[in-house]
Amino acid sequence: MTVPILRVRDLRVTYRGERGVVPAVRGVSFELGPGETLGLAGESGCGKSSIAGALLRVLPRGTEVTGEVLLDGEDVLTMKPGRLRAVRWSEMAIVFQGALHSLNPVQRVGSQIAEAIELHQPGADARGRVSELLELVGLPARRAIDYPHQLSGGQRQRVLIALALACNPRVLVADEPTTALDVMVQAQVLDLLQRLQRELGLAMLFITHDLSMLAHVCRRTAVMYAGRIVEEGPSEDVFQRAAHPYAAALAAAFPVIGDPAFRKRPVGLVGDPPDPRELPPGCPFHPRCAVARPDCDSIEVELWPVAADRRAACVHVLGGPR
Amino acid sequence: MTARLVAGKVLGALGTLAFVVVFNFFLFRVVESNPVATLYRGRNLTDAQREELTRQFGLDGSKLEQFWRYMEQTLQLNFGRSYATNQPVIDEIWAATPQTLALVGTSTVLAMAIGLAMGVVAGWRRGTAHDRVLTGISIVTWSTPEFWLGMLLLTVFAVDLGLFPTGGISDPSGPDGGLGELLDQAHHMALPCLTLTIAYLGEYALIMRSSIIDVAREDYLTLARAKGLRDAQVRDRHALRNALLPSTTLIALSFGFVLSGAITVETVFSWPGLGLLTYESLRGPDLPMLQGLFLLFSAAVIVFNLAAELLYPYLDPRVRAR
Structure with missing residues (x-):
């Protein structure tokens, strides 16, 4: 692996609110090299979006974030405010979820893109760059004068991608960029992101609940459960031959169209994700696990190697009696 | 539109x-x-x-x-003659209008500027000491009866300290015409104007505070922060205009009440405006005068309500589309 551009070490995110202390992310580590793609998958509430917010420190005030987020060797979590503002968007940008709410409803989309350019590249031809960016994401440049509500869901998502690319970041975080879109538009946006990632040589962290999507977009995939990574490896392997029972269940939840193996098999997972305030002891997945052993409620699982480039946090990968 | x-x-x-x-x-x-x-x-x-x-x-x-x-x-704008003076109602109303416009107009603008600013600061820093102090002041001033506040200020500043005149609009022995007369009138207006400003600002502050709190949770503010904008830029460029939308109708309506808004305060300070005229007509009762005043007050509310409706699409592009 080349020298990573983004290196996350033991990241922990804890929300302190009226509903008590919620440890949403409990020690997550990963690395992303220049031009590499990493997928991060998991159910709602597993902490994956908290990671996106922690990387640029845009989580709500009062949220406790510890660990290290090394961007080119510099820790984002300990940066001074001025340095942090300079790094935001120009080094690392986020493609937010496009459900209408991520764009300011009373500002033209062009000026929302131009604002970022004027902030980080004063003196640049912001208008020309906005037109360029819109065409880059497949929108006519005249769309710049539209307000968000005048665009369709897919067009808004394209605007958010153009916005994320405005200052030529080297790291792109895509936080569920296709969730609110219908299937056809999802595919288009996905193709666009993939194409841009390759053409611009971006390092991309792609966050989604749809594991099947990652198989196409990302070279490597990490699956999260209850605030931790439970399996990581090459996307094809994780999707088709998951070592962790949770990753396997998540993969099975998205059937391959036309594959007879998926047709009759009941898919889905019993039970709900655990409440992060009251995690089960031992492996947090054991109450929902179909292949749990009696000692799963007492073993502290960690990421054990499955193969040369794969790891999973399940006692079964250690072998031994089932 | x-x-x-x-x-x-x-x-x-x-x-x-x-x-x-x-x-x-x-x-x-x-x-x-x-x-x-x-x-x-x-x-x-x-x-x-x-x-x-x-x-x-x-x-x-x-x-x-x-x-x-x-x-x-x-x-034909003929509202009959006053029972009390036998003068045409319209003449008496015209004679009293400028004083009320000056007094209530000034206090409304002041209260709005101070109140909205207080609300923005309090809402943006919700839960902090700033917020608690500002919200406390707002609630106290909002619930204070304005005539009582007027009497209090009158007693302290006019009677005890002798800093201001006790009532009326000008000193009979004061300068006639020119800047001197204007200053004398401003001196007379100071206390009633202060009373009304204090009495009005709480409402603006509380409404603005809750609008800002609603807006503060929006995703587009997270995006604005992630772009690298300063906190004050996020607030002023993105939060403020969206938060002002729900307050627009209230602000326009409060302008509608400028003419009728100061019945008790004008009476306390013997300020010869529409409020004092209303009070005296009620004591009569001088029915044609009241009839004319009521019509004028209603017309003012209707006109400003219409103004708000016509203005709203310029503030919110989403309404323009319909």
């Missing part, structure tokens, strides 16, 4: 106004009152004189005839 929509809204406002005009007639005919007997008590009038005076006040003939005459005169 299309011309047709504008025309529709204007017609709607005219319809409301027409209803008020008709309603006004019946409202003031419910109270039986004979101004001829009141004004000329103790004088010996001949029957002919009595009939002539009754005719002058428009009280002869059947109720239906009176109604048609009232409608005809109202359309």
Whole structure:
């Protein structure tokens, strides 16, 4: 692996609110090299979006974030405010979820893109760059004068991608960029992101609940459960031959169209994700696990190697009696 | 917004106004009152004189005839004569209007500027000491009866300390004309203006605070922060305008109440405006005067309500589309 551009070490995110202390992310580590793609998958509430917010420190005030987020060797979590503002968007940008709410409803989309350019590249031809960016994401440049509500869901998502690319970041975080879109538009946006990632040589962290999507977009995939990574490896392997029972269940939840193996098999997972305030002891997945052993409620699982480039946090990968 | 929509809204406002005009007639005919007997008590009038005076006040003939005459005169902006002074109502109202516009207009603008700023700061820093102090002040001032506050300020600053005059609009022995007279009037206006400003600002502050709190959770503010904007830029460029939208109607309506807003305070400070005129007419009761005042007050609210509706699409592009 080349020298990573983004290196996350033991990241922990804890929300302190009226509903008590919620440890949403409990020690997550990963690395992303220049031009590499990493997928991060998991159910709602597993902490994956908290990671996106922690990387640029845009989580709500009062949220406790510890660990290290090394961007080119510099820790984002300990940066001074001025340095942090300079790094935001120009080094690392986020493609937010496009459900209408991520764009300011009373500002033209062009000026929302131009604002970022004027902030980080004063003196640049912001208008020309906005037109360029819109065409880059497949929108006519005249769309710049539209307000968000005048665009369709897919067009808004394209605007958010153009916005994320405005200052030529080297790291792109895509936080569920296709969730609110219908299937056809999802595919288009996905193709666009993939194409841009390759053409611009971006390092991309792609966050989604749809594991099947990652198989196409990302070279490597990490699956999260209850605030931790439970399996990581090459996307094809994780999707088709998951070592962790949770990753396997998540993969099975998205059937391959036309594959007879998926047709009759009941898919889905019993039970709900655990409440992060009251995690089960031992492996947090054991109450929902179909292949749990009696000692799963007492073993502290960690990421054990499955193969040369794969790891999973399940006692079964250690072998031994089932 | 299309011309047709504008025309529709204007017609709607005219319809409301027409209803008020008709309603006004019946409202003031419910109270039986004979101004001829009141004004000329103790004088010996001949029957002919009595009939002539009754005719002058428009009280002869059947109720239906009176109604048609009232409608005809109202359309010509003739509101009859005051029972108290026998002067045309319209002249008395015109004479009192500038004083009220000066007093209540100034305090409304001041209260709005201070109150909205307080609300923005309090809401943006929700839960902090700033917020608690500002919200506390807002609630106390909002719930303070304005006439009581006026009497308090009058006692302390005018009577005890002698810093301000106790009432009226000018010093009879003061300078006549020019800057001197203007300064004298401003000196007289200071206390009632302060009273109204304090009495009004709490409402603006509380409404703005809750609007800002609603907006503060929006995703587009997270995106604005992630772009690298300063906290104050996020607030002023993205949060403020969105938060102002729900307050627009209230602000416009409060302008509508400028003319009628200061009945008690004008009375406490003997400020010769519409409020004092209303109070004196109520004591009569001087029905034609009240009728004219009510019509004017209603018209002001209707006009500013219409203004708010016509203005709103310029503030919110989402409404423009419809």
